[in-house]
Amino acid sequence: MTTTTDLTPLLSALRHIVGDSYLLTEGDLTGYEQDWRKRTRGRALAVVRPGTTAEVSAVVKACVAAGVSLVPQGGNTGLVNGSTPDDSGRQVVLSLGRMAAIRAVDPDNLTVTVEAGCVLQVLQQAMEQQGFLFPLSLAAEGSCMIGGNLASNAGGTQVLRYGNARELCLGLEIVNAQGEVWDGLSGLRKDNTGYDLRNLFVGSEGTLGIITAATMKLFPLPAATLTAWAAVPSMEAAVTLLGLAQKHLGANLTGFEAMGQFALSLVGKHMPQLRVPFLGDADVPYCVLLENSDSESEEHARAQFERLLETAIEHGVVSDAVVAENIAQAQGLWHIRENIPMAQAEEGLNVKHDISVPVSKIAEFVSITDGLLREAIPGVRLVNFGHLGDGNLHYNVQAPAEGDIKAFLVEREHEINDIVYRSVASFDGSFSAEHGVGGMKVHELEQYESPTALAMMRAIKTALDPQNTMNPGRMLAA
Amino acid sequence: MTTTTDLTPLLSALRHIVGDSYLLTEGDLTGYEQDWRKRTRGRALAVVRPGTTAEVSAVVKACVAAGVSLVPQGGNTGLVNGSTPDDSGRQVVLSLGRMAAIRAVDPDNLTVTVEAGCVLQVLQQAMEQQGFLFPLSLAAEGSCMIGGNLASNAGGTQVLRYGNARELCLGLEIVNAQGEVWDGLSGLRKDNTGYDLRNLFVGSEGTLGIITAATMKLFPLPAATLTAWAAVPSMEAAVTLLGLAQKHLGANLTGFEAMGQFALSLVGKHMPQLRVPFLGDADVPYCVLLENSDSESEEHARAQFERLLETAIEHGVVSDAVVAENIAQAQGLWHIRENIPMAQAEEGLNVKHDISVPVSKIAEFVSITDGLLREAIPGVRLVNFGHLGDGNLHYNVQAPAEGDIKAFLVEREHEINDIVYRSVASFDGSFSAEHGVGGMKVHELEQYESPTALAMMRAIKTALDPQNTMNPGRMLAA
Known part of the structure; x- marks a missing residue:
């Protein structure tokens, strides 16, 4: 793939397949070449924008014939550098954006x-x-x-x-x-x-x-979707609440998000227009957002929700709770949850993780990993939130409030990742719950996946893509 | 795999791995060598019954070293001859029955x-x-x-x-x-x-x-599970009822089985102790069994069911219905459904199919395929029942009431399969919805699967099992 063959004939062929307007080689290609978090930027030989499946097929065949590799790209919103080209200037980005029907x-x-x-x-x-x-x-x-x-x-x-x-x-x-x-x-x-x-x-x-x-x-479409916000005394209580909610609501439980008080405090600080329930309450280390989607009626959904929350309060796993009275209030609660990453960015650079462990081990994982990080990095701040119902936390690490954040990142990021991912592995968890491997976590896959599984993955890749045409070096080392 | 090497050393090795009692080479091996429907019987070199994963690993390594292939076997209840040995007498059946923890x-x-x-x-x-x-x-x-x-x-x-x-x-x-x-x-x-x-x-x-x-x-566990039995005027009505039930019950709809009146008549004839609702009613070509699993209470489940059935009757998609009053009645209704295959067997040999089509095309598929079969084989009887909610029908073909059934099967089975599977393919359906390919449908997979997909499947098989040790000739031709 790294020959110095003249690629002009390939560009002509691609131009012929998709038409002049849809082969981009000049102008601002930042949106195609730079990753979503703006941490890496590659350089493409060209961006090709086919409009039909037949055109995609012809583009792939032309690239295979020329020995040029392809980087498929959708909205380019991935978080692990999986959809941008390397810096060789010899990869073709295949953007699917025109095939939107x-x-x-x-x-x-x-x-x-x-x-x-x-x-x-x-x-x-x-x-x-x-x-x-x-x-x-x-x-x-x-x-x-x-x-x-x-x-x-x-x-x-x-x-x-x-x-x-x-x-x-x-x-x-x-x-x-x-x-x-x-x-x-x-x-x-x-x-x-x-x-x-x-x-x-x-x-x-x-x-x-x-x-x-x-x-x-x-x-x-459900007949009604209601949202509640519950204050819980501990992560253990949040897990117990999850079990109660699954028992009471069955499949109507469509959302269960947990948020640490520090994560919420960043929303409170940087987005003061969002009113965060139980903000700063020292007895509320975590809040949980619950969503209940009911095929029957809003009245039924509300009654079910109230029964659940009463039971949870009786069991001591919820200290207080609010149920949104209308759609605007429900959206407001979801906005708080959704704005945590933005608030975090406002606060400054941070080390993001997208990990999962079995739900039964979450509380212990958080307690132990918090401790390990605080011991290694005095003053470190933990922005912990995520999809607790799936065992998936965005367990992010913010630099101490004082000091040079950029230097902190450069110096400590590798160490932080190492502490978190080793801890995740010790709890039978995953270092990438929903974001994938991309170019960013190739090393982690090699480190934490079993050699037997890795060998099978490599055999499959070689069997289906023997020329390594498709997104080489992503997920598996090239 | 078909060498004539002396396999005594392999048998000794296997005996050493699992112990004398768990390597079977003599006595009655019918349960391991014969398929569930008793249509084929192979001959095994040996049946090996490992007790641990480590023993399974050692058994596989010994067979690989000896160039002998393996047939993994669980309960051996499959319907497509996927878990019994061929007749070479040179395959090892690996039974997992001892690993039951x-x-x-x-x-x-x-x-x-x-x-x-x-x-x-x-x-x-x-x-x-x-x-x-x-x-x-x-x-x-x-x-x-x-x-x-x-x-x-x-x-x-x-x-x-x-x-x-x-x-x-x-x-x-x-x-x-x-x-x-x-x-x-x-x-x-x-x-x-x-x-x-x-x-x-x-x-x-x-x-x-x-x-x-x-x-x-x-x-x-759901708080209550209720079962209803609805008479519907047509297959189209059954599909409309499915949509209503999905809308009204949401995820609480846990079962939706359709049964043709002829299938039910066989239950009525051969199991008269089972009381089949609406049996023989000329205005009821199909019945539907619905199951409603509720996380709240039996009262709630019953109210929901009654509301659904009232709406369905108003819409003319249900002509009459009963809701089981207690668990015994519910089990009775399920028994009718579950005993259709047995009643069919009592009636005589038949050609079974396990097909699926998109739910939206079921009614048309049945109408057209019924017609094609009746045209090709006057007097043919169609035993149509199955998991309508999944688009999965056991669309079985029974010989005409008069004549030599065995001769009918020998003469017409291939033709019948051909008519049914071609029709399925024309409706974008599957010739094997839940039973798999095994040894029985290797030819159908080659005929109906796309060459591109087949090539990818073969590449994967070769990549992961280059010696063709694992169940050779099943699913993909050896």
């Missing part, structure tokens, strides 16, 4: 078939207008695209009830590493005919082929 | 870790005693084992709400085709670190490695 909705089958470049929020809203819920929901939903959501098996806030992007997907259309099209756009909920190629491509981060379209599950 | 239950994480040889019903009952629901449920649950359920991605009656075996599985312990152990027993609901090996092994029918243990999801 909602191809078909099947109301009786409760499915939608959609192209990879459709923005998640566009899909959510279009489905809602037709009376359906498409439940995948995450912070970047205004920019991320469904193909990238699937390639990275996106998670978000509704996983507790509806699963990750993987569980919402019934079928894929793929252009593989040879440029061949596989139409696996099944709307079937049961189909046991051969190996599960769909799930192999979901979460493969563009390293095996390109997702061009998908058939996704829909759900009836 | 429930290793650990994690109540806060809602997971259980269980060995492959645990019988499904044993697991269901053990979990219920601890206050949890393990929802996988299917006809063979008294004999089938969890490892086989995962290797074949078993479906059953609760898929509508809880998914197939695949969706219930969070992690696997695997012995791969080289005899290496991968401990992937994760209890995590989110883990995006590398390719999805778990889902690749789920549904791989023993052709990539051996599942020795799994971590599975649990659910809180």
